[in-house]
Amino acid sequence: MVSGSAAPPSPWSKSLPKPKIDETAYVHSFSSLVGDVTIGANVTIAPGTSIRAQPGNSFHIGTGTQVQDGAVIHGLEQGKVEGDDRSPYSVWIGKNTSITHMALIHGPAYVGSDCFIGFRSTVFNAHLGDGCVVMMHVLIQDVSLPPGKYVPSGSIITTQQQADRLPNVQASDRQLAAQVVGVNDALRSGYHCAENLACITPVRTQLEKTFNGHSALSDSSPARDSSSSTSNFSQMQNTRLDPAVVERVRQLLAQGLKIGTEHADPRRFKINAWNSCTPSQSSREGEVLAGLEKCVAEHSGDYVRLFGIDTRLKQRVSELIIQRPGDAAIGRVSAPPSSSSHSSYSRPQKL
Numbered sequence: 001m002v003s004g005s006a007a008p009p010s011p012w013s014k015s016l017p018k019p020k021i022d023e024t025a026y027v028h029s030f031s032s033l034v035g036d037v038t039i040g041a042n043v044t045i046a047p048g049t050s051i052r053a054q055p056g057n058s059f060h061i062g063t064g065t066q067v068q069d070g071a072v073i074h075g076l077e078q079g080k081v082e083g084d085d086r087s088p089y090s091v092w093i094g095k096n097t098s099i100t101h102m103a104l105i106h107g108p109a110y111v112g113s114d115c116f117i118g119f120r121s122t123v124f125n126a127h128l129g130d131g132c133v134v135m136m137h138v139l140i141q142d143v144s145l146p147p148g149k150y151v152p153s154g155s156i157i158t159t160q161q162q163a164d165r166l167p168n169v170q171a172s173d174r175q176l177a178a179q180v181v182g183v184n185d186a187l188r189s190g191y192h193c194a195e196n197l198a199c200i201t202p203v204r205t206q207l208e209k210t211f212n213g214h215s216a217l218s219d220s221s222p223a224r225d226s227s228s229s230t231s232n233f234s235q236m237q238n239t240r241l242d243p244a245v246v247e248r249v250r251q252l253l254a255q256g257l258k259i260g261t262e263h264a265d266p267r268r269f270k271i272n273a274w275n276s277c278t279p280s281q282s283s284r285e286g287e288v289l290a291g292l293e294k295c296v297a298e299h300s301g302d303y304v305r306l307f308g309i310d311t312r313l314k315q316r317v318s319e320l321i322i323q324r325p326g327d328a329a330i331g332r333v334s335a336p337p338s339s340s341s342h343s344s345y346s347r348p349q350k351l
Contacts, residue, residue: 016055040065040095050074057090062113064096071099075107081127083110094130112147116174133169171313178255241293245322248306249288252318257308259288260316263299266325274305292322301325 019033025043027033035053039045040063048070053059057075060083061067075090083092091105094113099105104122111123112130121138129147134140136153143163145151150169157163252259258281262274277295280288296304304323307316 016053019051035059037061043067046071053090057107058088059091059093059107060089061093062095062097065093065099066097067099068101068103070102071104073099073105073107075109079108079125081108081110118153131169133173171310171315175317178251241289241296242322245292245306245320246289248318248320249292250285252308253283253285253288255308257310257317258283259292259306260309261292261295261304261306263295263302263304265302269303277304296323299323 016034017036019035019037019039021027021033021039022041022043024041025039025045027039027045028047028049030047031045031049031051033039033045033051035055036057037051037053037059039061042064043061044066045051046067046069049067049072051059051061051067051073053075054077056077059073059075061073067073073091073093080088080090081092083089084094089110090107091109091111093099093105093111094115096113097111097115097117099111099117100119100121102120103117104124105111105117106122106124108125109123110127111117112128112132114131115128116133117123118134118136118138120136121134122140123134124139124141126140126142127144128134128140129145129149131148132145132151133149134151135155138151138153139156139158140151140163141158143157143160145157145163145166148169149163149166150173151157151166157166249259258279260279261277263277264272264274268274277299278291280291282288282291292306300323302323302325303321305319305321307319309316
């Protein structure tokens, strides 16, 4: 910890209860937690966050939720919401919800499970049902949103009539949310690994070999740990693919998507005519990466791209070009060209 006290002295600071933090959660030392705050399992509290429960106020942050960099969660002395456990809270945030960068949740406020609160958005004296998606620079105040509502960027929702007219969330609305959540899940694993000597030692050793001129590709048997974090780092060491490609695959698999790959020579690339590589039916990360590496190696002089496949909606999402002709490193992520048809963040396409 940077300091022993997260708040300056005050008449009531000595009487404040200490936060209750699950041992599987990650709370960054550059964050501030004050008062009766309950942090659930596998929660991420990122750097620069401020979570302050004044006397008589209780906050709850549910399992798997992310509170990202610079987010603020405070509450008024007056006003309570009913949590899922039927107890009164100043702020209740459900499970697997994402409070993104610079967002403000100010109690009394209830944010349900599986919600997404976009960058710099504000929720005050409001109730958001499960599965709501709130985009960027939004104000939600003095209203109740039914479950599964979508709030476009820049919206100001301050009357119940406005809230009732909001559209329902569509599958495409969750793409950005899923990408942001995936990246921060990976960060939580990385933070935990960095504090675990058994986990971080093989990673540091591999980096030292690379900096000393030894190829990281030659080490085929790095030390492994029983934890999932170590397994993920070992997988990144065992593959010749660029780490950014490995991370994209991991994000897509975490969303329950299948992985597809395609290749095109320069002539066919110009007319957007791609050929499929052998499809992978597996959802195991190691097998998917092995298939992707094989496709890249077999078409070393071609463009290669990967994408997610939503088998339920029969759509392809999140295309990413991972190789261009002349790339020196296998599976290196390439900057997207100016043509939107080849953008790394493409609209869903029907299969």
